[in-house]
Amino acid sequence: MRGAVAKYERDNIDTDVIIPGQYLKVHDYDELATHAMEGLDPGFHKRGAKYVLAGRNFGCGSSREHAPIALSGSGIEAVLALSFARIFYRNAVDGAFLLPVEIEEEAYRSIPDGAEIEVDIDAGTVADHTSGRTHRIKPFPGIIAEIIRAGGIFNYRGDGAA
Amino acid sequence: MHEISREGSSSLLYVDRHLVHEVTSPQAFEGLRMASRGVRRPDLTLATMDHNVPTRGGLPMADDTSASQMRALERNCAEFGIRLYGMGSPGRGIVHVIGPQTGFTLPGCTIVCGDSHTSTHGAFGALAFGIGTSDVEHVLATQTVWLEKPRTLEVRVSGAPGPGATAKDVMLYVIRRLGAGGGAGHVIEYTGDAIRSMGMDGRMTVCNMSIEAGARAGLISPDGTTYEYLRGRPMAPGDYEAAVAGWRAGLHTDPGAEFDRLLEVDVAGLEPQVSWGTTPEMTCGISDMVPDPAEFAAGDPAREAAARRALEYMDLEPGTRIRDIAVDRVFIGSCTNARLSDLREAARALRGGRVAPGVRAMVVPGSEEVRLQAEEEGISGIFEGAGFEWRESGCSMCLGMNPDVLGDGERCASTSNRNFEGRQGAGGRTHLVSPAVAARAAVRGRFEAP
Numbered sequence A: 001m002r003g004a005v006a007k008y009e010r011d012n013i014d015t016d017v018i019i020p021g022q023y024l025k026v027h028d029y030d031e032l033a034t035h036a037m038e039g040l041d042p043g044f045h046k047r048g049a050k051y052v053l054a055g056r057n058f059g060c061g062s063s064r065e066h067a068p069i070a071l072s073g074s075g076i077e078a079v080l081a082l083s084f085a086r087i088f089y090r091n092a093v094d095g096a097f098l099l100p101v102e103i104e105e106e107a108y109r110s111i112p113d114g115a116e117i118e119v120d121i122d123a124g125t126v127a128d129h130t131s132g133r134t135h136r137i138k139p140f141p142g143i144i145a146e147i148i149r150a151g152g153i154f155n156y157r158g159d160g161a162a
Numbered sequence B: 001m002h003e004i005s006r007e008g009s010s011s012l013l014y015v016d017r018h019l020v021h022e023v024t025s026p027q028a029f030e031g032l033r034m035a036s037r038g039v040r041r042p043d044l045t046l047a048t049m050d051h052n053v054p055t056r057g058g059l060p061m062a063d064d065t066s067a068s069q070m071r072a073l074e075r076n077c078a079e080f081g082i083r084l085y086g087m088g089s090p091g092r093g094i095v096h097v098i099g100p101q102t103g104f105t106l107p108g109c110t111i112v113c114g115d116s117h118t119s120t121h122g123a124f125g126a127l128a129f130g131i132g133t134s135d136v137e138h139v140l141a142t143q144t145v146w147l148e149k150p151r152t153l154e155v156r157v158s159g160a161p162g163p164g165a166t167a168k169d170v171m172l173y174v175i176r177r178l179g180a181g182g183g184a185g186h187v188i189e190y191t192g193d194a195i196r197s198m199g200m201d202g203r204m205t206v207c208n209m210s211i212e213a214g215a216r217a218g219l220i221s222p223d224g225t226t227y228e229y230l231r232g233r234p235m236a237p238g239d240y241e242a243a244v245a246g247w248r249a250g251l252h253t254d255p256g257a258e259f260d261r262l263l264e265v266d267v268a269g270l271e272p273q274v275s276w277g278t279t280p281e282m283t284c285g286i287s288d289m290v291p292d293p294a295e296f297a298a299g300d301p302a303r304e305a306a307a308r309r310a311l312e313y314m315d316l317e318p319g320t321r322i323r324d325i326a327v328d329r330v331f332i333g334s335c336t337n338a339r340l341s342d343l344r345e346a347a348r349a350l351r352g353g354r355v356a357p358g359v360r361a362m363v364v365p366g367s368e369e370v371r372l373q374a375e376e377e378g379i380s381g382i383f384e385g386a387g388f389e390w391r392e393s394g395c396s397m398c399l400g401m402n403p404d405v406l407g408d409g410e411r412c413a414s415t416s417n418r419n420f421e422g423r424q425g426a427g428g429r430t431h432l433v434s435p436a437v438a439a440r441a442a443v444r445g446r447f448e449a450p
Helices: A029-033 A066-073 A086-094 A105-110 A144-150 B026-034 B064-080 B095-102 B116-124 B133-142 B167-178 B200-213 B224-230 B240-250 B293-297 B301-314 B340-350 B368-377 B379-386 B435-444
Strands: A002-008 A051-054 A078-081 A099-102 A116-120 A125-128 A133-136 B003-007 B010-014 B017-020 B045-048 B083-085 B110-113 B127-130 B144-148 B151-158 B186-191 B217-219 B261-266 B273-275 B283-285 B329-332 B360-363 B411-414 B429-432
Touching: A029 A066, A066 A086, A078 A105, A086 A099, A086 A144, A086 B133, A105 A133, B017 B095, B017 B133, B026 B064, B026 B133, B045 B095, B064 B083, B095 B110, B095 B116, B095 B200, B095 B368, B110 B116, B110 B133, B116 B127, B116 B200, B116 B217, B116 B224, B127 B217, B133 B144, B151 B167, B167 B200, B167 B261, B167 B273, B167 B283, B186 B200, B200 B217, B200 B224, B200 B340, B224 B240, B293 B301, B329 B340, B329 B435, B340 B368, B340 B379, B340 B435, B368 B379, B411 B435
Parallel strands: A002 A051, A051 A078, A078 A099, B017 B045, B017 B110, B045 B083, B110 B127, B151 B186, B151 B261, B186 B217, B329 B360, B329 B411, B411 B429
Antiparallel strands: A002 A116, A116 A125, A125 A133, B003 B010, B010 B144, B273 B283, B273 B429
């Protein structure tokens, strides 16, 4: 998973800017993708980014699963943030739309917009190929790693044998 | 709460009550169909339409996609045997208003819904939290949900709020203290005399906005106020006294109960609160001025930048008195503040005044039952006589996905829960307030204490 970062140095990026309310009745995933991050960066889906990098409490607000779906549809494989709102986090994982990856302050500050990075879940790292630096990512808590490995909540059996 | 199994710090919980609405459910039902699964407990599932509905009788849907989302819910409920309060049904209303009003919401239950404001039901001593569509499908199919064990946060609220301050003001103040992400990873239990003295409508307002502090859920241990509210509700248990005895025995907060965190909030003399920014933590007292971003940030550069951006979006200057901010629109409604006592408070606060010239004001009751009660009591007449639009129930202008939206640049005094950029319509500017403050804003055209 190597790709470019779209960085937004903001805390509390809410679901209403990730996918504004008027699109909640759009069921076509490709169309949803064209509105990803529209409230913050209307040209987002054309950027070709694979990663979003943001501050604390990413995805706060609504329970709309359209948020990770729209991001995923526009090519995002993982959101790297200092922390996540819980419903967004579970939606991303349970629907297997994208990886919500918690990072440390140091990685948040150091990785610039547009950097070419690579997240390695097994190694627990994010490599910044532009600067040559590697940062630790926080491990997925509880059963989250297993749901991710299983490919979503419906493939997770809950007995540790994903 | 029924824990079926546990994996490390995560629990598989049995879901006692599942509420469904038209926006977060279509893909879940589609998923069931594709996997040839049924709904495990249709009897524990209750559906309604609220997000898309036009609130003016005879008004068309915002567009065809709204109509198709509503038709899909009708089809899905018919096919899977789920009770639906659809268009034209006297039971219809905002999902978090009808749960309590029917007695579907009960103390001690685990309640989920594909909606973040499911935390509302915590006011009854239920563990109630929002989930997304994948988990909605999981609950429909299995009646269970996986939850990472949350930490516990006691928010102890004490003192008597000042004149004109309500549960909404108390909660805005709590969020201001806690921060928009301050409750992350926690379930909040609200305790203290300021909570105990609230009626159920106020408690629901408080629990409703737990999510605005980032909490997984918020709850209040049930007491006599809770049991009196539920008595006689259509879905309340048949042997009600026995049920109450069980709740009394099992659902109180143990003396000396220990929480992972404690936040003590003194609301003695609290004045009405008004949000000035684009997250609910950006709130101040009605007699305050719009803060300077640097002062607000207290040394946190990210917070300062966020406040600057918020002021730019809101078109406000630091140092402006909140009382001098003029509004274009007033919205009294939403799952936060559209129950009967909210509407009574707002009607009282009008004090016979009329909607100011240039202001457009509307009241959207939380449910058809609330609407009919308000009409019987004469509350609707007070609003209409004052120049308000009196609407049918629905989510309305809380979220900008139905015909009720703010125009670009319009400023609104709103009793809803979120002041995010574009929340009430692209370019719209939201100030979160109580119903009473909203009513005064309608009459004066600017903010004024009730």
